[in-house]
Amino acid sequence: MSEIKTIVTIASHSALQIMKGAKQEGFRTALICLENRINVYTRFKHLIDNIFIIKEYSDIIRNETQKILLDLDAIIIPHGSFVEYIGIENLYKIESPIFGNRKLMEWEYDQWKKYELLKSAGISVPQVYNKLNDIDRLVIVKLPGAKGGRGYFLAMSKDELIMKAEKLNIDLSQAFIQEYIIGTPMYFHYFYSPIYDRLELLGSDIRYESDVDGLRRIPYNIVEPTFTVVGNIPVVLRESLLTQVFDYGEKFVKITKTKVPPGVIGPFCLEAVCRNDLKIVVFEFSGRIVAGTNLYIQGSPYSWLYFDEPMSMGRRIAREIKLAIENDALDKIIS
Ligand code: AMP
Numbered sequence: 001m002s003e004i005k006t007i008v009t010i011a012s013h014s015a016l017q018i019m020k021g022a023k024q025e026g027f028r029t030a031l032i033c034l035e036n037r038i039n040v041y042t043r044f045k046h047l048i049d050n051i052f053i054i055k056e057y058s059d060i061i062r063n064e065t066q067k068i069l070l071d072l073d074a075i076i077i078p079h080g081s082f083v084e085y086i087g088i089e090n091l092y093k094i095e096s097p098i099f100g101n102r103k104l105m106e107w108e109y110d111q112w113k114k115y116e117l118l119k120s121a122g123i124s125v126p127q128v129y130n131k132l133n134d135i136d137r138l139v140i141v142k143l144p145g146a147k148g149g150r151g152y153f154l155a156m157s158k159d160e161l162i163m164k165a166e167k168l169n170i171d172l173s174q175a176f177i178q179e180y181i182i183g184t185p186m187y188f189h190y191f192y193s194p195i196y197d198r199l200e201l202l203g204s205d206i207r208y209e210s211d212v213d214g215l216r217r218i219p220y221n222i223v224e225p226t227f228t229v230v231g232n233i234p235v236v237l238r239e240s241l242l243t244q245v246f247d248y249g250e251k252f253v254k255i256t257k258t259k260v261p262p263g264v265i266g267p268f269c270l271e272a273v274c275r276n277d278l279k280i281v282v283f284e285f286s287g288r289i290v291a292g293t294n295l296y297i298q299g300s301p302y303s304w305l306y307f308d309e310p311m312s313m314g315r316r317i318a319r320e321i322k323l324a325i326e327n328d329a330l331d332k333i334i335s
Contacts, residue, residue, distance in 0.1 A: 004097070004325060005073040006030050006049070007318060010057065011041045012081040014289050014314065017297055019047040021314030025322050030072060032060055057085035061093040069096040075334065077317055078288045083109060097334035099317060100265045104287040107260055111142060111176040114285060121255035123248045123270070124281045126179035132158045132172070138180040140227075143170060149209055149227030154180060178283060183275040186235060187292050189300075190249045191316050192264050194332040195323045199249050201242070202267075202313055203300035205232045205292030232292040236301050244280045248272075252285065265333050266320060267293070267313050289313050 007022035009015050011033035022029045030050040033041055034057070041051060052068060059065055069076070076098045083091060088109050091102055107113045118125050129135050135158045142152050153168070155161035165172050189203040212225035237245065248270055257263035264287055271284035293313035296303065303311040311319070324333045 003073045004075045004321060004330065006075070007077060007321070008032065008069060008072070008074040008096070009077040009079060010060070010082055010085060011037050011051075012085070013079040014291055014294055015041070015079070016044055016047065017294055017312050017314035018077050018079070018289070018317065019044065019314070020297065021312050021316070022318045023047055024315050025318035027318055027321070028072070030069075030074065032065070058087060058090060060086050061090045066095050075099055075321060078105060080286065080288065080291055082288070097330070099321065099334060100288055101256070101260060101262060102335045104256060104260050104264055108285070108287045111144065115176075115178075117255060117259060118252075118282055118285060120259070121248075121251040123251050124279065126181050126281055126283050128179070129177040132161065132177075135161065135177070138182075139177050140180045141165070141170075142176040142178065144174050144176070149207075149229050152227045154225060181273040181275065181281045181283065183273040183281075185271075185273050186237070186280070187232075187290065188245050188249070188270045188272065189290060189293050189296075189313060190252075190268050190270070191266060191313065191320075192249075192253050192268065193320055193323075194262070194265055195320060195327060195329060199246070199253055200302075200306055200316075201245060201249065202303045202306075202311070202316060203293055203296045204235050204237055204245075204302075205295055206235045207232055207292065229291075232295055234295050234300075238278075241274065241278065241280065245270075248280065248282060256287075262332070265335075266317055289317070 006028040008030045009018045011031045015031060019029045028049045031041055031048050032052050032054055035053050074096045076096050078098055078100055083105050107117060115128055139155055140152055153164055155164055185206060187205050191200045191202050207229045208231045209227045210230045211223060212227055215225060253264055267289040269286040269290040270282045272280045272282040274280050297312045299310040320333055324330045
């Protein structure tokens with residue numbers, strides 16, 4: 001197992017950053033790529049030793065692909081598109097080692113389990129409504145499978161919610177209804193290193209979402225806000241917020257160790273809103289690299305506090321793999 005030579009990921013999301021980081025740490029690299037994306041990724045051939053073209057993402061579990069990956073002594077880096085594309089049912093069929101905890105990816109897939117995990121960690125979370133009659137404030141409605149904020153909508157009351165759901169032809173029994181927290185959305189990029197037993201904060205961002213972030217340009221109430229992520233903007237936190245940010249990060253590491261052993265491994269993100277009373281409320285987590293880290297390919301103001309060299313999240317992942325190999329501790333970082 002100490003034979004890991006190639007860092008592999010799916011050509012999407014944060015793949016370029018992962019490839020660059022792997023090269024910086026001296027690994028071979030490979031990408032699994034859909035044909036219609038090849039035009040982008042072949043432009044970065046200097047970062048990618050092998051590109052394997054597949055017809056559909058689930059081809060990753062076909063015997064031929066699995067054999068290629070095993071022959072390359074590959075480790076797979078999951079990112080935001082990974083589980084979404086390959087399908088949760090295929091997660092355990094992958095024979096090559098995956099960087100991170102597969103079980104946490106399963107939890108991440110389920111809005112209710114995700115919410116319970118955050119809540120039981122002691123992290124501040126929005127109110128969740130199981131009964132429509134209980135709705136007493138502005139809520140955001142999320143549907144299963146809705147990704148990147150797409151398809152969410154807001155409602156002020158039970159009646160408005162039912163009316164909108166009927167208009168959109170939505171089965172409300174499947175909906176996850178959460179209190180809408182007013183404030184500044186902020187996304188914290190953490191890395192938990194099992195090798196150093198250390199929680200690091202490597203960056204933070206604000207997502208730019210269409211059209212909610214563009215609405216200041218048109219009179220209020222004309223357009224229904226939507227939350228489709230279109231990009232990311234860097235943000236450095238007011239330093240006094242770091243107390244909450246580290247506290248929440250530590251709580252998350254602790255709860256995942258207890259409830260989803262061996263716990264979170266490597267990158268994760270708490271997705272939050274900072275209210276005007278400076279209280280941070282976390283509405284979501286991602287148990288893997290998030291696309292907001294693409295901002296910091298040269299490192300972030302935080303990564304420089306840990307490392308005297310540019311340290312992107314992609315490079316940090318590769319560094320952890322390298323350290324695990326050197327310390328004969330690969331079992332601590334893969335599943
Ligand atoms: P998500 O897919 O859960 O990351 O949410 C997509 C976007 O919807 C977020 O980036 C926020 O802008 C918004 N959002 C989701 N949940 C909440 C919430 N409880 N309060 C305020 N905004 C939210």
